[in-house]
Amino acid sequence: MLTALLLSERGPREVDLFALWRRIHGRGGLVAEARRRLAAHAGARRLVCKKCRRPVQARLFEHRAWRFVHARDACDLEGSEARGLVKWELGRELVRRHAPELERLAFEIRLPGPHREVLWAPVLARVRGLERVYEIWEEGREPLEDARHRTRLHERMGTQVFWVILEAPSHSAIERWLHREARPHYRAYVETEMEPL
Numbered sequence: 001m002l003t004a005l006l007l008s009e010r011g012p013r014e015v016d017l018f019a020l021w022r023r024i025h026g027r028g029g030l031v032a033e034a035r036r037r038l039a040a041h042a043g044a045r046r047l048v049c050k051k052c053r054r055p056v057q058a059r060l061f062e063h064r065a066w067r068f069v070h071a072r073d074a075c076d077l078e079g080s081e082a083r084g085l086v087k088w089e090l091g092r093e094l095v096r097r098h099a100p101e102l103e104r105l106a107f108e109i110r111l112p113g114p115h116r117e118v119l120w121a122p123v124l125a126r127v128r129g130l131e132r133v134y135e136i137w138e139e140g141r142e143p144l145e146d147a148r149h150r151t152r153l154h155e156r157m158g159t160q161v162f163w164v165i166l167e168a169p170s171h172s173a174i175e176r177w178l179h180r181e182a183r184p185h186y187r188a189y190v191e192t193e194m195e196p197l
Contacts, residue, residue: 001068001078002087002107004056007046015047017058017066018091018107035060042071050108051077051120065089077108077120083136086166086188087122090134094125101128111157121154132160136188139168147174151183164188 005012015038024030038058041047045055047068052075056068065088070078078084087107094105104126111121111133123134133154137147147163154161163178163185178185 001049001056001084002066002091003050004058004068005048005050005053006041007048012048014050016107017060017068018088018105021066022095031060049075049077050110051075079122079136079141080138082166083122083138086136086164089188090123090164094123094127098125098127103127103129104131111154111159124159130160131158132162134162134164136164136166137168137174138166139172139174144173144177148177160184162186 002017004015006015020034024034035058038047038060042055042057047056047058048054049056049068049070052070054073054075055071057071058066058068060066065085067084067088068078091105091107094102102125104124106124107122109121109124111124121133122136125132125134135147135150135154151161151163161183163174163183164187165172165174165178165185166188168174175185177183
């Protein structure tokens with residue numbers, strides 16, 4: 001996860017690690033201070049998941065994507081490490097391509113559906129007034145019907161949907177559906193490498 005809630009006396013506020021990284025990347029003293037402060041908040045159980053409200057910890061790696069992880073029993077918002085890396089790299093690519101026109105870039109956004117349903121969109125970007133949701137598909141995590149349903153809900157809300165296919169075989173059911181309906185999609189290839197904690 002790239003976002004979490006920081007609980008304080010003034011109420012909860014969102015902490016976005018990607019936005020923090022953009023502000024302080026390459027400034028060693030600020031990175032060390034951010035690590036120290038986030039560790040203190042996690043130790044006091046003030047950093048929590050936006051969806052399940054359970055404690056999380058920040059992982060600010062030197063050469064890898066920053067992320068929050070659940071202290072125990074991850075919920076589905078955290079997802080796999082590969083999913084987190086795709087969100088991180090997608091954010092970097094959106095900034096690289098659209099920096100001047102990028103009005104909003106947000107991660108793990110809670111979107112109300114048209115029938116009181118809640119969608120958690122992995123990445124939401126507004127470029128020149130047009131909102132786009134980038135959904136990530138991982139084989140085996142959800143049935144194809146869920147992807148179709150999420151797409152319809154986003155479209156009813158007037159949001160353009162781009163699918164990023166992660167770890168699915170060529171000509172998988174999702175890819176056939178996206179091709180058949182001429183929907184925009186990308187394929188992501190992720191090599192994960194563990195860095196010591």
